[in-house]
Every structure is written in structure tokens, then in C-alpha cells.
Amino acid sequence: MSRPLIVGFGGTTRPGSSGERMVAAVLAATAELGAQTTLFGGAALAALPHFAPENPDRTPEQREFVEAVRAADGLVIGSPGYHGGVSGLVKNAIDLLEDLRSDARVYFDGRAVGLVVTAAGWQAGGVTLSALRGIVHAMRGWPTPLGIAVNTVAQKPFDAEGRLVDADIAAQVKAQAEQVMRLAR
Ligand SMILES: Cc1cc2nc3c(=O)[nH]c(=O)nc-3n(C[C@H](O)[C@H](O)[C@H](O)COP(=O)(O)O)c2cc1C
Numbered sequence: 001m002s003r004p005l006i007v008g009f010g011g012t013t014r015p016g017s018s019g020e021r022m023v024a025a026v027l028a029a030t031a032e033l034g035a036q037t038t039l040f041g042g043a044a045l046a047a048l049p050h051f052a053p054e055n056p057d058r059t060p061e062q063r064e065f066v067e068a069v070r071a072a073d074g075l076v077i078g079s080p081g082y083h084g085g086v087s088g089l090v091k092n093a094i095d096l097l098e099d100l101r102s103d104a105r106v107y108f109d110g111r112a113v114g115l116v117v118t119a120a121g122w123q124a125g126g127v128t129l130s131a132l133r134g135i136v137h138a139m140r141g142w143p144t145p146l147g148i149a150v151n152t153v154a155q156k157p158f159d160a161e162g163r164l165v166d167a168d169i170a171a172q173v174k175a176q177a178e179q180v181m182r183l184a185r
């Protein structure tokens with residue numbers, strides 16, 4: 001059996017983005033369960049032009065992103081809580097996925113989507129996670145039962161080298177990876 005493809009995107013352009021690291025951690029956990037993975041982090045998302053519905057032209061970066069999501073057997077999306085919601089960087093990438101609207105397998109149809117939010121407070125973590133769940137539902141996807149909200153002030157998930165060192169968050173990462181993989185198989 002071929003290895004399921006799990007595509008992750010998210011985080012911020014900030015060096016050491018906790019959101020990008022969290023998406024990478026969930027992807028790594030799916031890889032341990034047999035997945036092949038592709039990550040579009042903050043820099044890759046920043047290379048996507050502002051989505052314009054009237055403009056059908058696509059850059060190579062836009063095409064690469066859309067094709068990866070089209071081919072995915074499962075997804076992981078990570079956003080910071082910015083002003084109580086999904087960041088513009090992440091939402092711009094999601095809006096580009098309008099290109100999947102006419103696919104037989106429309107948008108995220110039939111795929112599990114793991115969701116991760118990093119925010120400086122619990123409130124933005126909760127509402128942003130809820131907003132992401134609404135987006136995934138609108139795009140016919142299946143948000144995993146476990147969404148992960150990390151409070152980057154109260155919790156320090158990563159050490160200076162970027163290793164995930166918080167045992168509770170690591171357990172959540174593993175659980176979410178298992179949930180993404182369950183549908184991907
Ligand atoms: C423009 C901006 C808006 C933010 N708004 C909120 C907010 O409303 N609530 C909150 O808890 N944190 C807020 N934060 C903090 C970020 O969510 C937090 O630092 C997060 O960990 C950043 O993710 P990163 O480590 O991937 O860059 C904001 C940060 C920025 C830069």
C-alpha cells in the first residue's frame with residue numbers, strides 16, 4: 001500500500017514560528033505512522049500573492065500549493081491567533097484553495113484536517129480554533145476531534161533548538177496525528 005500524503009501549512013513569517021513548528025511536529029508524528037509529508041511554512045505562504053477571485057493567473061508557487069492540497073490524503077493547518085482570529089497569511093492560502101471548488105473531490109472533501117492554533121492567550125486560542133473548524137466544515141473537510149491550542153506565554157513547547165519538549169503537547173500532537181491518519185488510510 002502506498003504511503004498516505006499528509007500536507008501541512010501554517011505558521012508565521014517569524015523565525016522560529018511556534019505555529020510552523022507545531023504543524024511540522026504533527027507532520028513528523030504522521031510520518032512515524034507511515035505518511036509522506038509536505039510542509040508549507042510561513043515563508044512559503046508569504047510567497048503566495050494576495051488571492052484575487054477575478055484573476056485566474058497562478059504563479060508557480062500558487063500552483064504547487066494547490067496541487068499539493070489536491071493530492072493530500074490528510075491535512076494539518078496551523079494559524080496564530082491574530083486579533084482574535086485566523087491570520088491573513090493563513091487565510092490567504094485557504095482562500096486560494098477556491099481553485100479546488102470544481103474538483104470531483106471538492107476542497108477538503110473526505111479528508112481529516114488537524115488544526116493547531118498558537119496564541120498569547122487562551123481566549124484567542126479557543127476562538128481561533130473554533131473559526132478554523134468552521135472553515136474546514138465550509139470546505140467539506142473533517143476537523144479532527146482533537147484540535148490543539150497552545151498558549152505561547154503560559155507554555156513553552158519548544159527548546160532553543162526547536163525540539164518539542166512539553167510532554168502534554170507532545171501527547172496531543174501524537175493523538176492528532178493518529179486521528180489524521182485514521183481517515184487517510
Ligand atoms: C498582529 C498580532 C496580533 C495578535 N493578536 C493576538 C490576540 O488577539 N490574542 C492573543 O492571545 N495573541 C495575539 N497575538 C500573539 C500571537 O498569537 C502569538 O505570539 C503567537 O504565538 C504567534 O505565533 P508564531 O509563534 O507562530 O509567530 C498577536 C500577535 C500579533 C503579531
